Amino acid sequence: MRKDETLAEHLQRQGISRRSFLxxxxxxxxLMALPPTMxxxxxKALGNVRRPSVIWLSFQECTGCTESLTRSHTPTIESLIFxxxxxxxxxxxxxxxxxxxxxxxxxxxKESYGKYLxxxxxxxxxxxNGLYSTIAGRTxxxxxxxxxxxxxxxxxxxxxxxxxxxxxxNPNPTGAVPVSExxxxxxxxxxxxxxxxxVVITGVLTHYLTFGTIPxxxxxxxxxxxxxxxxxxxxxxxPFYDQGKxxxxxxxxxxxxxxxxxxxxxxxxxxxxxxxxxxxxxxTSFPIExxxxxxxxSEPDFWDAGSFYKPLSTxxxxxxxxxxAAVVAGAVAGAAYGLYNKKKQSDAVKSHEKLTVKDxxxx
Amino acid sequence: MNRLDDIAVTVEYDGKDHVxxxxxxxxxxxxxxxxxxARTGESxxxxxxxxxxxxxxxxxxxxxxxxxxxxxxINALGPTQxxxxxxxxxxxxTHFNDNExxxxxxxxxxxxxxxxxxxxxxxxxxxxxxxSLIRERQQSDHSL
Numbered sequence: 001m002r003k004d005e006t007l008a009e010h011l012q013r014q015g016i017s018r019r020s021f022l023x024x025x026x027x028x029x030x031l032m033a034l035p036p037t038m039x040x041x042x043x044k045a046l047g048n049v050r051r052p053s054v055i056w057l058s059f060q061e062c063t064g065c066t067e068s069l070t071r072s073h074t075p076t077i078e079s080l081i082f083x084x085x086x087x088x089x090x091x092x093x094x095x096x097x098x099x100x101x102x103x104x105x106x107x108x109x110k111e112s113y114g115k116y117l118x119x120x121x122x123x124x125x126x127x128x129n130g131l132y133s134t135i136a137g138r139t140x141x142x143x144x145x146x147x148x149x150x151x152x153x154x155x156x157x158x159x160x161x162x163x164x165x166x167x168x169x170n171p172n173p174t175g176a177v178p179v180s181e182x183x184x185x186x187x188x189x190x191x192x193x194x195x196x197x198x199v200v201i202t203g204v205l206t207h208y209l210t211f212g213t214i215p216x217x218x219x220x221x222x223x224x225x226x227x228x229x230x231x232x233x234x235x236x237x238x239p240f241y242d243q244g245k246x247x248x249x250x251x252x253x254x255x256x257x258x259x260x261x262x263x264x265x266x267x268x269x270x271x272x273x274x275x276x277x278x279x280x281x282x283x284t285s286f287p288i289e290x291x292x293x294x295x296x297x298s299e300p301d302f303w304d305a306g307s308f309y310k311p312l313s314t315x316x317x318x319x320x321x322x323x324x325a326a327v328v329a330g331a332v333a334g335a336a337y338g339l340y341n342k343k344k345q346s347d348a349v350k351s352h353e354k355l356t357v358k359d360x361x362x363x
Numbered sequence: 364m365n366r367l368d369d370i371a372v373t374v375e376y377d378g379k380d381h382v383x384x385x386x387x388x389x390x391x392x393x394x395x396x397x398x399x400x401a402r403t404g405e406s407x408x409x410x411x412x413x414x415x416x417x418x419x420x421x422x423x424x425x426x427x428x429x430x431x432x433x434x435x436x437i438n439a440l441g442p443t444q445x446x447x448x449x450x451x452x453x454x455x456x457t458h459f460n461d462n463e464x465x466x467x468x469x470x471x472x473x474x475x476x477x478x479x480x481x482x483x484x485x486x487x488x489x490x491x492x493x494x495s496l497i498r499e500r501q502q503s504d505h506s507l
Contacts, residue, residue: 018482020439023458026478027467039477236415277413282464 007084008047021047028199028206045210049084052209053112054119055105055147056090059140060133060167060176061122065158066092068195069202084209085117091135102136109150117208118151120144120179123160123167127175144182153187153214154179157201162190162221163300170304180221187214190221194297197278200226220300222272231268231294234276237261250291261288265309267296385416386423389470393428393453396472400452406473408456412465428453428470437478441466445476 005013011021025043058066070093087093088108089101096104108116122140125132130139148154156179159165167176180188191200204223207215215223232238240246240260247254247261260266268276271294275286287294293309296302389409396407411421429449437443441460448455454471456478481489 017439018485019437019443019478022478023439023443026469027458234415236417238415239417276415279412282460282462283412283466284464 005050006047007049007051028203042206042210046084046206049209051084051086053088053108053116054085055088055108055116055151056093056119056121057140057143057147058091059120059122059124059144059161060174061158061160062166063092064195065121065201066090069198085205088116098136105147109147113150115152116150117205118147118154119157120154120161121157123164123176123178124182125167125174125176127173132174141182144179148179148183148186151186153189153208154183155189155191155201155204156180156221157191158196159192159194159297159300159302162192165194166303169301188221189214189217189223192220192222192227192298193273194295194302196298197226197274197280199278200274218272222298226274226278227272227298229272229274229277231271231273231276231288232266235268235288236276237288255291261291261293263311264293265307265311266293267299267302267305267308267312268294269312271296271299271302273298384420385414386420386427389414389416389420389424390427393450393470393472397450397452400472400474404474406471406477408469408471408473411468411470424470425455428455435479439478443478445479 008021022039022043025039025046029039029042086108089105091097091101094101094104122133124130124140124144126141130141133140135143156162160167160176161179164172164176164178167174168178178190180190189204191204193200200223203226204215207213207223207225215225218224218227220227232241235241237258237260240258241262245254245257245259246263247259248263249255250264255261255264262269266288268288275294276288279286279289295308296305299305392409396409399405399407416424431447431449431451433445433447435445437445441458442463443459444455444457446455447453452472452474454473454476456469456471456476458466458468460466
């Protein structure tokens with residue numbers, strides 16, 4: 001796409017039809033939980049977009065976030081949104097390396113100062129002056145501070161950039177922190193998840209391109225359209241929870257009948273993400289649908305919240321009793337249960353329970 | 364391997380069609396939206412995949428709405444299947460990608476889904492497009 005042409009002109013030149021564009025807009029609007037009446041607005045605004053510059057910085061990360069986005073099974077749809085931006089720096093994806101790559105970043109910053117979008121994946125180590133992670137001889141801290149200065153907004157992609165993630169997990173040897181602990185004077189959108197759902201990343205970019213603003217955020221800075229509901233709220237196994245039907249092991253009759261995985265450690269009730277509706281691998285399934293409890297990867301400190309395989313409410317109360325109450329009192333009891341679990345989860349965070357082989361065996 | 368369906372995993376089916384009772388709520392919502400369409404002409408749509416439906420619920424909704432006379436397949440960024448239901452004004456629209464995996468699925472309550480008709484923008488260049496084809500045809504006929 002040439003710098004001076006609009007997305008609509010570009011798509012026309014590429015032979016992408018109006019119906020294709022409409023299909024993209026309808027799919028995206030649905031993902032962003034926008035009413036269908038917004039589709040014409042999205043189509044019009046996106047059609048008139050002139051590609052903004054995007055700089056993507058990767059710090060203490062595993063590249064899983066980039067993999068999530070680029071291995072998405074809908075290249076035609078995702079590439080549409082990538083046609084709408086100019087990705088001027090991403091050290092894993094760009095052809096240039098070394099001095100030439102850093103030069104590209106500096107040029108992009110100079111040309112679009114104050115207007116470019118900064119995407120960060122990975123946490124930033126602060127211990128020992130940040131020397132545990134450097135790019136081109138500069139610490140992540142130094143580079144983030146410099147690039148953030150000229151950014152219009154920052155998107156923290158993945159749980160590491162949003163909340164510190166795995167590098168931040170106890171005992172946090174590098175003193176890792178999320179972007180929001182360093183940058184205080186720019187709008188920051190946290191797209192958490194380990195990794196985040198690819199369409200959530202593109203959905204946030206689409207919102208920014210369409211409306212020129214950042215989407216409505218929750219108390220943890222995550223877009224409400226994707227993180228407004230808990231996994232549990234939208235889980236297709238929720239009716240089993242309400243009926244008190246739980247799988248007790250991974251191969252019992254309950255597990256085979258698709259019953260609730262709460263007792264196997266599912267963190268769905270305390271986890272906010274769009275997995276249960278958007279799903280993974282192009283809508284094929286999500287972990288619970290594949291028979292595994294939710295790990296809670298889009299929440300802060302998920303790695304330190306006790307065992308993945310221990311129920312949220314630990315041994316002090318039997319899940320059976322609580323679930324019985326939920327059946328009687330319905331949704332209200334369910335909500336109270338959620339709060340109870342949140343407290344249990346934060347207690348677990350404080351005591352930092354380590355995962356043992358016993359935990360994995362479910363004993 | 365191009366398709367996830369190729370992965371040799373089978374789901375053990377327990378023989379019961381689980382239902383949550385959500386299908387009745389969705390069908391009532393469609394009835395309300397139909398009334399609104401008839402009264403104001405305003406189209407609306409329901410995003411099927413945003414609803415926590417059991418396979419039994421999904422099947423119940425499809426079965427109740429039935430199959431109507433019109434069926435269309437659009438090839439745009441992968442196929443899109445449009446099926447009129449037996450209820451006039453209610454359409455089942457499924458968007459697929461090139462690997463025939465479902466991207467999005469809607470129940471549209473409208474006179475005709477917006478993706479079907481030609482757009483006024485395209486009509487502006489359509490005549491020109493055809494005339495250039497006519498010129499090409501004339502030239503090739505002359506050269507014979």
